Amino acid sequence: MPVYNPPLRDMQFLMHEVFSVTDEFKAIPKYEDVDAETINAVLEEAGKFAVEVALPLNVSGDTEGCTLDIKTHEVTPPKGFKQAYAQFVEGGWAALSCDPAYGGQGLPFVVNQCLYEMLNSANQAWTMYPGLSHGAYESLYAHGTDAQKKLYLPKLTSGEWTGTMCLTESHCGTDLGMLRTRAEPQADGSYKLTGNKIFISAGEHDLAANIVHLVLARLPDAPKGSKGISLFVVPKFNVSEDGAMGSRNGIYCGGLEHKMGIHGNATCQMVLDEAVGSMVGAPNKGLAAMFVMMNAARLGVGNQSLGLTEVAFQNALAYAKDRTQMRSLTGTKAKDKPADPIIVHADVRKMLLTAKAYAEGGRAMSIYCTLLLDRELYHPDEKTRKDAGEIVALLTPIVKAFLTDNGHISTNACLQVFGGHGYIKEWGMEQFARDNRINMIYEGTNTIQSLDLLGRKILGNNGATLKKFGKLIAALIAEEGVNEKMAEFINPLAILAEQMSKFTTEIGFKGMQNPDEVGSAAVDYLRVAGHLMFAYFWARMAQVALREIANGNTDPFYTAKLQTGRFYFAKLFPETAMLMRTARSGSSALMDTEAALA
Amino acid sequence: MPVYNPPLRDMQFLMHEVFSVTDEFKAIPKYEDVDAETINAVLEEAGKFAVEVALPLNVSGDTEGCTLDIKTHEVTPPKGFKQAYAQFVEGGWAALSCDPAYGGQGLPFVVNQCLYEMLNSANQAWTMYPGLSHGAYESLYAHGTDAQKKLYLPKLTSGEWTGTMCLTESHCGTDLGMLRTRAEPQADGSYKLTGNKIFISAGEHDLAANIVHLVLARLPDAPKGSKGISLFVVPKFNVSEDGAMGSRNGIYCGGLEHKMGIHGNATCQMVLDEAVGSMVGAPNKGLAAMFVMMNAARLGVGNQSLGLTEVAFQNALAYAKDRTQMRSLTGTKAKDKPADPIIVHADVRKMLLTAKAYAEGGRAMSIYCTLLLDRELYHPDEKTRKDAGEIVALLTPIVKAFLTDNGHISTNACLQVFGGHGYIKEWGMEQFARDNRINMIYEGTNTIQSLDLLGRKILGNNGATLKKFGKLIAALIAEEGVNEKMAEFINPLAILAEQMSKFTTEIGFKGMQNPDEVGSAAVDYLRVAGHLMFAYFWARMAQVALREIANGNTDPFYTAKLQTGRFYFAKLFPETAMLMRTARSGSSALMDTEAALA
Known part of the structure; x- marks a missing residue:
């Protein structure tokens, strides 16, 4: 356990x-x-x-x-x-x-x-x-309208009611423009929604008295594609204006998905049968309203993998200290034991440190990004809000994709530390790997994140936002560039920052000739951008640690931080060299493959 | 399905x-x-x-x-x-x-x-x-002795009986020197074995009339550690000299492991309670006898991941052609459909081609290696047999670790092609990823394979075997180095072959000063060696394909082969640059981390 x-x-x-x-x-x-x-x-x-x-x-x-009672459509989560x-x-x-x-x-x-x-x-x-x-x-x-806010926000705030996002249908996930759920306007200003949704997390359960579904659907006269989608709020139980819960609404769970992981969460197929809802935001502007929750969800998904990376690391570390097997290559370390604890082995340490460095880098990025979100929403100065919002928009796909891919690498590395025991359910390690696997997929696959980053957030404004982040990096380099002790953290950051600028321009030019060049480079590009930011955060963390140590602080936390930072730059950061090389190798190796993919 | x-x-x-x-x-x-x-x-x-x-x-x-009847100790595999x-x-x-x-x-x-x-x-x-x-x-x-062969081999050959390998105990997997199962010699020359084994694949089931367990155990007077281990054959049902099956032997399943995958195989905790066995090979030489089956098993495990890579690819390709979602970045391709099939997207193609290139490179390596095994065992010329055996020994850890790691990458990439549907059990994609995950662990973890390769097979004979393989590469380069059409396949191979020689010498020297340098570099080294060999096999495959095309053969198979080979060199092979860099960054980033791993 x-x-x-x-x-x-x-x-x-x-x-x-x-x-x-x-x-x-x-x-x-x-x-x-x-x-x-x-x-x-x-x-x-x-x-x-x-x-x-x-x-x-x-x-x-x-x-x-979870179990579904198909007669009552009620779902019971685990005990x-x-x-x-x-x-x-x-x-x-x-x-x-x-x-x-x-x-x-x-x-x-x-x-x-x-x-x-x-x-x-x-x-x-x-x-x-x-x-x-x-x-x-x-x-x-x-x-929401004032009435919607008054009706739903207090209950969502207290947690008496929970919420969902009903977006995906069986034939469309990424491409929401294809969705078919219909919303028929009623005389009283409400709508009746009919259709089928799949993959609805927490779609039905008995944890809360009511469930507030946010549903994407089409009005009868809606334009085709993504410009004809509206957002609706559809409660499980209808709610009267005074907030009292009324009759059961026509939205229910028709089936539970059988999944690789996150078994404790009810992933529901939802059937809407003339379910009564009210519109959120303007007609046919549902995608914009939906993106408010989608962006929050993307940061949340990155945070899920951060959590799994941390807990997988902690358990693998404990196991590596406890489990004895073979002797150290440099001679016996635990003379009183029949073998050394496996933490003496270099590659075991590498697997552990991979998870640790990704957890701590990820935590820095996650905290930094959410802090900017606070600034974006509530800072009194408009320009400060706008600047913060731009960086949040830039970071969101990176937090989502980089942290979840790192979670995949880390949970699998930590599972591997356990050897055969890592494959056994009771230890819990394989569950971390299975649970993490969905994070690379939902709320926009990691490929979609990379296209959002490179296509929209970077090339979409000619790299202006990236340059803003680059200024933060430049300021740190200016501040610490002459500090010899910081050289091992600052130099690789400075080199990559310079390469990144050239790399971005290159892809931008190639992409103007052939958009598939952007599609071919995007996933590699996102990981390079992730490492650029991790390098920046690791340099900032090292800066503080070095300062504390110089001031005589003997808390081993700071030494640990420097050691983990050194590991990051020695063993994880060099991935950027490969990624830039594969991205630069261009699109023809992918696209001129009709025979190979026949 | x-x-x-x-x-x-x-x-x-x-x-x-x-x-x-x-x-x-x-x-x-x-x-x-x-x-x-x-x-x-x-x-x-x-x-x-x-x-x-x-x-x-x-x-x-x-x-x-699988289900275990704990009263009868009988295991029933799936229907x-x-x-x-x-x-x-x-x-x-x-x-x-x-x-x-x-x-x-x-x-x-x-x-x-x-x-x-x-x-x-x-x-x-x-x-x-x-x-x-x-x-x-x-x-x-x-x-085996003649009597053992006569008793068991015909039944194992026909398949009437199946076999197992009973090695692991709960406190030792990698470090078999620590095992505790005891074998007491009996007056009639037989032995009575007592102890507990875990993780025994196919340890108990009803598929065959008898199960022939090969069990590692210690004699009463055995030296400590790995030099005190003997191998025994212990049948589920005792067998008389005339081959007739007798009483139930004292070896039974005490529990089934709950695993991440390979659910259909019974992974058993085996209890030996004065089970009657006979010794295979010499006393205390059990590990040597065991390694005959272990080496075969390692090639078998690589082959498992090869199989999963291929089937994952085939299913992801079919899905990518069928599933429509979004339009191609270069404009609509399927005008008659509401969206383009997702195979038009560059990154989807990259995921598919990754699996295809790893499957086809892996198949070349697997077939080549097994062909050498045939040569090693049955060629009339002794020197030919010896040379072949050396290359088989060199390739075995690479087949095991490189093919299973590639299987992990590939099955996960193919799962990702399915988006959310890849996470759902009914599609079968997540099962390929779960089933593959054990292949990186059992029959010696991939870290153990890398130490076997670098420590024993490479540095253990000063790179002599690697040089033998290098001669094959040199011969191909000499043969094709002037062929302009082969340049894209031969040049990266030639460059890596040269780098590899220097890289190996470097690690060898560093390792003499500090053995942890070998432990730190080994996993990276194995993947570089894997790519060197894949590059060689891809060059040989391209050579044949180019020759056929030059001869007027219009079978699209050859064009497909060239396209996949180009993809391999453009997008997968560049990993070697990163791996050599991380390996060269040395051991201190891993070993000088006492505070970080406290």
Whole structure:
């Protein structure tokens, strides 16, 4: 059974020592009273909840899965999930970063992100029940009418009701323009929705009294394709204007998907049979409204893999210290034991450090990005908001794809540390790898993320946003470029930053001649961009660690941070050399292959 | 439900056009009558068996799994497995490459390897039941007494009985020197074995009348460690000298492992309670005898991933042609459809071609290696046998680790092609990824393979064997280096061959100073060696394809081969640049990390 120790020290290091979040918050009226003590106390309690309530249900939830009563269409999640959710609601965790106007606690998103990292480490499948509500909340918060807000936001805030995103249909996932669910306007201003959705996470369950479905559908007169999609809010139980729950609405679970992982979450086929809904946002502008929740969801998915990377690392580390097998190549280390603990072996250390470096780099990126989200939404200065929003938009596909691919690499490396035991369910390691596998797919596959990054966010504005991020890198290089101790962290960053600029221009030019050049390079490009940012965050973390050590701080945390940073630059960062080479090899090796793919 | 089309054309291409196996066989008396027609006819029938009998049980076997009756200790595999095995035995497939002296058909190993590739594509879990028997057969064939051979080999040959390898115990897998199972000598020359084994594939089932366990154990006076291990043959039912089956022996299944994949195979905890066995080979020389079956098993494991890579590719290709989603970046391709088939997208093609290039390169390596095994065992000339044996020893860890890692990459890429549907069990794609995951672990983890390659097979003889393989590469370069059309295949091979020689020397020198340098570089080194060999095989395949095209052959197979080869060199081979860089970054980034891994 896996163990988990919330990485509070690393979260505090990033928030307070690297990114100075409370300085940031002082400039944001909404957050000006949020101090370090509050944040730390909240996260300590959050960690306890993750360990004590969510973690014990992870393996059992995977083994048990969800069950559907096909007569009543009711879904029962694994044992304990309902009780854990009740404790979550009771503890006020659902409300953490919601608006006080609707009963929320008004804490910054960055704190909520840390809460969710820990919940994901403990139990990704369970965490998706409350997690999905945030997308519905954000979407209604940004695009809902006053009446919709009044009706739904307090209940989503408290967690009494949960939310879903009903987008995918069996014939369309990426290409939502093809969706067929119809919404017929009614005389009273409502709509009746009919159609079939698949892959609806937390689509049906007994954790909450009501489920607020955000559904994409077409109006009768809608234009074809993605310009004819509207967004609707469709509750499981109809709600009267005074908030009272009424009759069962015509939206129900027609089947549960049998999946590789996240067995504890109910992934539902949803049938809409004249389900009553109201429109969110403007007619035929549903995709824009949906993207509010989609962008939040993408950051959330990256955070899922961050959580799995961390917990997989912790368990593999514990196992590697405990399991004895063979002797060190440099001679016996544990003379009192029949063999050395396997952590003495170089490649075991490499697998462990891969997960550790990806977890800590990912946490830096996740916290940084969410902090910018707080700035984007609530900073008083418009230009600051706009600048922050641009970087968030740039980072979102990277957080989603880079962190989930790294989660795949890391959970599999940590599974491998266990040898044959890693393949056995009871140890829990193979579950981390299976649960993580969906993260590379849902909320836009990682290929889609790479096209969003390279096509829209980078080439779409001629690299302007990338240049903004480049300025942060340049400032760090200017600040630390003469510091000899920082050379091992700054030099590779500086080299890649320069290469990246040329690399981007190159692809841009080639892409103008032949758009398939962009499609061919995009996945490689995203990983290079991810490493550029990780290198930047690792340099900033090393900067703080070196400063503390120079000031006489003997906390081994800082030495550990430097060692992990050195590992990152020695063993993971060099992937960029390969990626730029394969990207530059162009599209013909992929596209001129009619015979090979016949 | 997955489909499968046996890759007979590619097997024939490799055997007859690239490696000219029948010329090879003419020099081996045992095989001199084996002609191309026979091989092709046998493999065509083998393909039918795989598709018609083994494939339909793959998804159901995964869903159903095995059940243990804890009272009788009997294990029931999934429905249909027993009947399929009976058909396998009836068809004579178990006997294919066994010695006619024991009722075998005496066909070359290379033919058997192709049979098993197809069986693994169709159903890895089922294939392990007959597959494990080969290790037991080889081990008894090489080290058994005449009486043991007479008793067991005819039954293993016919397939009436199956075999197992009982090595691992809960506290030792890699480090077999620590094993504890005891073997007490009896007055009649037999032994009574007592102990516990885990992870025993096909350890108990009802497919065969008897199960022949090859068990590692210690004699009472055995030296400590790996020099005190002996090998025993322990049948499920005792067998009298006349071959009649007698009483139930004290070896039984105490529990089934719950695993990530290969659910259809019974992975057993085996309890030995004074089980009667006889010794195979000399006392305390059990590891040497065991390595006969282990080496065969390692080639078999590489072959498992080859099979999964191929079948994953075929299904992803079919899906990519069928599934419509979005338009091509270069404009609409399928005007009659609401969207283009996803095969128009560059990254989808990259995922497909990755699996295809790894499957075809892997098949070349697997067939080449098994052909050398035939040469090693049966060529009349001693020096030829010895040379072949050295190359087989060099290739074995590469076949095991490189092909299984490539299987991981490929099955996951093919799963990704399906988007969300890849995560759903019914499509079968996630099963390929789960089934493949064990191949990187069992029969020696891939880290162990890399240490075997670099430490023993390369540095252990100062690179002499690598130089022998290098001569084959040099000969090809000399032959084709002036052929302009071959430049794109020959040049990267020539460059890497030169780098490899320097790279090896470098690690050798560093390793003499500090053995951890070998441990740190080994995994990267193995993948570079794998690519060197794949580059060689791809160049040889391209050579044949170019020759055929030059001769006016219009079979699109040859164009496909060239396109896939170009893809390999453009998109997969560049990994070597990264691997040499990370290997060269040395051991300190891994070993000087006490604080980071505290």
